[in-house]
Amino acid sequence: MSAPLPVTPLRPGAEAIAAKGWLVAHKWLFLRRGSQFGILLLFLVGPWFGWWIVKGNLNFSYTLNVLPLADPYVILQSLLARQMPEKLALIGAAIVALFYLLVGGRSYCAWVCPVNLLTDFAYWLRVRLGLKGSAHISRPTRYWMLGMTLLLAAASGTIAWEMVNPVSMLHRGLFFGIGFAWAVLLAVFLFDLFVMRHGWCGHLCPVGAFYSLIGRLSLTRIKLPARAACNDCMDCFAVCPEPQVIRPALKAIGGTPPVILEANCTNCGRCIDVCSKDVFAFGTRFNTTVAPMNGVPQAAPK
Amino acid sequence: MDKVDKPSAAARRQFLADTARMACGVGLLGLGVGLYARHAQALPPAAIRPPGALAETEFSAACIRCGMCVRDCPYDILHLAKPEEPMSTGTPYFVARQLPCEMCEDIPCVKACPTGALDHSLTDINKSKMGLAVLVDHETCLNFLGLRCDICYRVCPVIDKAITLDPQTNARTGKHTLFIPVVHSEHCTGCGKCEKACPTEVAAIKVFPLYMAKGQLSSHYRLGWVEKEKAGGSLVAPDVEHQYNMPEGMKYESGKGLSGSAGAVSPAPTPAEPVAVPKAFQGGKL
Numbered sequence: 258m259s260a261p262l263p264v265t266p267l268r269p270g271a272e273a274i275a276a277k278g279w280l281v282a283h284k285w286l287f288l289r290r291g292s293q294f295g296i297l298l299l300f301l302v303g304p305w306f307g308w309w310i311v312k313g314n315l316n317f318s319y320t321l322n323v324l325p326l327a328d329p330y331v332i333l334q335s336l337l338a339r340q341m342p343e344k345l346a347l348i349g350a351a352i353v354a355l356f357y358l359l360v361g362g363r364s365y366c367a368w369v370c371p372v373n374l375l376t377d378f379a380y381w382l383r384v385r386l387g388l389k390g391s392a393h394i395s396r397p398t399r400y401w402m403l404g405m406t407l408l409l410a411a412a413s414g415t416i417a418w419e420m421v422n423p424v425s426m427l428h429r430g431l432f433f434g435i436g437f438a439w440a441v442l443l444a445v446f447l448f449d450l451f452v453m454r455h456g457w458c459g460h461l462c463p464v465g466a467f468y469s470l471i472g473r474l475s476l477t478r479i480k481l482p483a484r485a486a487c488n489d490c491m492d493c494f495a496v497c498p499e500p501q502v503i504r505p506a507l508k509a510i511g512g513t514p515p516v517i518l519e520a521n522c523t524n525c526g527r528c529i530d531v532c533s534k535d536v537f538a539f540g541t542r543f544n545t546t547v548a549p550m551n552g553v554p555q556a557a558p559k
Numbered sequence: 560m561d562k563v564d565k566p567s568a569a570a571r572r573q574f575l576a577d578t579a580r581m582a583c584g585v586g587l588l589g590l591g592v593g594l595y596a597r598h599a600q601a602l603p604p605a606a607i608r609p610p611g612a613l614a615e616t617e618f619s620a621a622c623i624r625c626g627m628c629v630r631d632c633p634y635d636i637l638h639l640a641k642p643e644e645p646m647s648t649g650t651p652y653f654v655a656r657q658l659p660c661e662m663c664e665d666i667p668c669v670k671a672c673p674t675g676a677l678d679h680s681l682t683d684i685n686k687s688k689m690g691l692a693v694l695v696d697h698e699t700c701l702n703f704l705g706l707r708c709d710i711c712y713r714v715c716p717v718i719d720k721a722i723t724l725d726p727q728t729n730a731r732t733g734k735h736t737l738f739i740p741v742v743h744s745e746h747c748t749g750c751g752k753c754e755k756a757c758p759t760e761v762a763a764i765k766v767f768p769l770y771m772a773k774g775q776l777s778s779h780y781r782l783g784w785v786e787k788e789k790a791g792g793s794l795v796a797p798d799v800e801h802q803y804n805m806p807e808g809m810k811y812e813s814g815k816g817l818s819g820s821a822g823a824v825s826p827a828p829t830p831a832e833p834v835a836v837p838k839a840f841q842g843g844k845l
Binding site: 279309312316317318321325327328331332333338339340341342343345346349393394395399401402404406408409410412413414415416417418419420421425426429430432433434435436437438439440441543556 | 577581582585586588589592593594595597599602616617619620621622623624625626627629631632638639641642643644647648658671672673674675676679768
């Protein structure tokens with residue numbers, strides 16, 4: 258064990274709030290919540306007010322009768338169940354896949370998925386209630402889950418995972434009637450709150466696992482233009498839903514360039530918010546020249 | 560060798576143990592989901608799929624539960640199945656007794672389907688096979704009771720083809736006619752208007768998914784009258800002229816009926832003319 262950290266009553270991000278002001282220290286969090294609620298609202302104004310900007314749900318939606326968007330994960334399951342979708346769904350899936358290639362695969366999790374609101378709330382409550390301890394399931398379990406759902410589609414000849422998928426259950430439920438799906442979602446919430454820290458989104462969800470595969474190649478990434486300025490306050494680790502992705506890039510382990518290339522980074526941008534030293538910034542995966550550890554930090558790419 | 564192998568062997572054992580743990584845990588979950596999905600394969604009797612829906616197994620592989628058909632149905636008859644309903648979660652259906660299909664000519668639900676779970680080759684709504692109406696209860700159907708209800712017949716969008724009224728003698732009164740509604744599967748689209756309109760407390764005519772409602776003859780069955788018409792004549796040897804065994808003095812002639820009286824002794828009860836043996840049987844060894 259290293260020397261005990263100085264006991265600090267400050268919550269993660271307090272330093273950043275002091276350094277940058279409250280608003281700036283919550284910028285990406287607010288933008289992200291805006292995106293999550295905004296997308297829900299876009300879908301809801303149809304059934305609520307009859308303003309049909311977008312129809313459907315996250316599995317397939319049609320915006321203003323011109324833009325088809327389809328979840329490539331569900332289309333892949335359909336293909337494995339030996340059904341060839343019509344052109345519109347294939348085009349939609351291609352558009353979505355390309356979009357996440359640009360903005361980052363698991364941006365889906367942080368910026369779009371409605372279950373993230375639920376699990377983020379569970380995590381917030383977990384911290385507030387001071388609940389310690391967490392069941393151990395390794396993070397790669399999600400890839401086993403992904404493999405299982407794909408195998409199940411192929412073996413059963415149906416999109417079996419859609420029977421229980423909490424992501425589509427919540428999103429569909431909000432616009433088409435939720436029924437007993439609330440029980441499934443409550444289970445996810447309680448699991449994250451009492452059983453396991455970042456349990457569902459961070460370890461098990463096959464949807465996130467699928468999008469992380471897109472994330473392996475995606476363009477938009479978190480860069481660390483000022484990683485030399487890091488004062489080891491650990492705030493970024495505390496707020497990051499996938500803290501294992503930070504270390505290699507932050508500490509230049511094995512000569513890792515100052516960019517988070519780990520597929521499971523959700524591009525939520527919370528690390529940018531809470532860093533009082535402005536170590537992090539959004540950027541692209543390219544031009545990752547290694548900043549000298551003691552040199553002048555590169556300017557944050559805008 | 561040993562120095563290099565020992566830690567890696569431990570690591571390998573750990574890796575294998577971890578892998579087995581994950582594979583078993585996830586596998587168990589998969590088994591549960593798979594069995595659950597299998598149970599939901601059979602459509603419950605009251606749930607009717609939208610027009611053009613593929614057969615149930617293909618449907619649950621092609622339908623991505625997006626609800627576009629629900630949104631584009633102008634009469635709002637479609638629902639997406641909730642998890643507690645005994646069918647594939649999120650798939651569309653309607654309940655005829657609540658709101659039947661209005662059979663729009665442009666079939667917007669099929670057009671809205673992005674995957675073809677609702678078959679885009681269906682362009683004539685009258686050719687759709689959402690289900691099949693069945694007059695399930697002969698005891699409560701008002702027409703069976705001798706009333707001229709006829710509502711199912713009259714509301715049918717394919718009137719006189721999908722449902723016809725078949726006159727039968729009312730055996731109870733002995734002098735009236737029952738007009739029995741008969742559904743013809745060739746024309747019935749399964750829209751459910753008849754079930755919706757049936758005035759009894761519980762509908763006597765109901766629409767069921769095809770797999771429940773439709774029987775099927777064994778493949779070797781041939782309908783004699785159909786084959787006869789196809790061949791343009793009888794396929795078997797001509798009928799033997801029928802012999803009636805009447806009491807003495809009675810006579811039966813086709814078209815005229817019975818004549819004579821039972822007491823009268825026929826003048827010469829000579830045996831009837833030798834039966835004309837059909838040519839086909841002549842020379843047989845029977």
